[in-house]
Amino acid sequence: MDIPRIFNITESAHRIHNPFTPEKLATLGAALRLDSGIRMLDLGSGSGEMLCTWARDYGIVGVGIDMSRLFSKQAKLRAEELGVTDQVVFIHGDAAGYVAGEKVGVAACLGATWIGGGVVGTIELLAKSLCTKGIILIGEPYWLQIPPTEDVAKGCGADSISDFLMLPELLASFDGLDFDVVEMVLADQEGWDRYEAAKWLTMRRWLESNPDDDFAKDVRAKLTLEPKRYAAYTREYLGWGVFALMAR
Known part of the structure; x- marks a missing residue:
């Protein structure tokens, strides 16, 4: 079991696999007012930066x-x-389908809601591991502005414009699921730049170290395209944030 090879290559030097900087991740942890010893579940935990730094800084325990x-x-x-x-x-x-053996105080899925088939399904999945009055964390993209065409949406990594909502509509969607939005921390331009641009140097160095790899042609094509694609599409149209939810 593994993710597609291209992601293992492009994000191999990343500690955080989303547009959050370490400062934003720390801001989120502080905003949640975490108690020492609180149990946490992180689905799609990546390289573990959230669980590890929050364990160090706030004394949480958890599984990723x-x-x-x-x-x-x-x-x-x-x-x-x-x-x-x-x-x-x-x-x-x-x-997908993972439920904690012991109820947790925080259940998170940041940037991987495909795990539950979308935002709604992921919230339903996380809720199965959550204790009463626990907090769900959902990391999800939203449109900064509606793309003018479907091709622009695809340039942002979406399949269609309907994949994402504007921020007010995204917040309203949580309300429609009978959850209160109790906190949010949004990525900024610097976070997006660090997340995306760091991939380019990683790809270039991988190509220099693996010139004869069968996958080199694909990595070269991606490196050539990505700076232009990101500047024209993702940087202009796509936001990202983490939203803290509590059931009513």
């Missing part, structure tokens, strides 16, 4: 699940680096 062998390995190494291996566990596996 991710399909990438590379990212799961990096998460375990990060836990060792920060001295929190007794507080967090990382599992390499499919998070």
Whole structure:
């Protein structure tokens, strides 16, 4: 089990696999007013930066699940680096359908709502692991402005304009699911630039180290295209944020 190879290559140097900077991640942790010892579940935990830094800074304990062998390995190494291996566990596996054996105070899925077939299904899945009065964290894109054409939406990585909502409509959708939005932290331009542009140097260095790899042609094509695509589409049209929800 693993994610497509291109993601393991382009994001191999990333600690955070979304447009949050370390500062934004710390802001989110502080905003949630986490108590020491609170249990947390993170579906699609990537390289484990959220669980590891929050374990260090706030004393949380938790479990992360991710399909990438590379990212799961990096998460375990990060836990060792920060001295929190007794507080967090990382599992390499499919998070779809995963329910914690013990109820958690925070259940998160940041930027991987495909795990539950979309936002609604992911919230329903996370709720199965959540204790009463617990918090769900959903990381999700939204339109900064509606793309003028479907081709522009596809340039942002969406299948269609209808894949994402404007921020007010996204917040209203949580209300329609009978959840209160109790906090939100939004990515900024710097976060987007760090998330996307860091991939380009990673790809270039991978190409220099693997010139004869059968996959080099695909990586070269992506490196050539990505700066222009990002500047023309994602940077102009797409926002991203983490939304904290509590059931009514």
